[in-house]
Amino acid sequence: MVPVFLWLLVLITAGIQVAQVHQHRSLLAQWQKLDSIRMDLMQEQTRLLLEISTLTALGRIDQRARKQLTMTEATDIQVLQQ
Numbered sequence: 001m002v003p004v005f006l007w008l009l010v011l012i013t014a015g016i017q018v019a020q021v022h023q024h025r026s027l028l029a030q031w032q033k034l035d036s037i038r039m040d041l042m043q044e045q046t047r048l049l050l051e052i053s054t055l056t057a058l059g060r061i062d063q064r065a066r067k068q069l070t071m072t073e074a075t076d077i078q079v080l081q082q
Helices: 002-054 056-066
Strands: none
Touching: none
8 A cells, every 4th residue: 555655656746847847948948038039129229229329419410400401500699698
């Protein structure tokens, strides 16, 4: 009777162990996929930050204002004082 009980206990414990290993591997695969997505998003953020800094550079804004909006420097400047 005792040997049957011990074999049953061993089989149950082995089944739990297999389930735990399977769950661990599934979670590891999911984590690796999410980490890959995170790295891609970080690279995209860096690229976008560089693009924003390029587009908002003062010289570029000045050049664009002069060409597209035909803006020029003010020649007649008045300073008002109280």
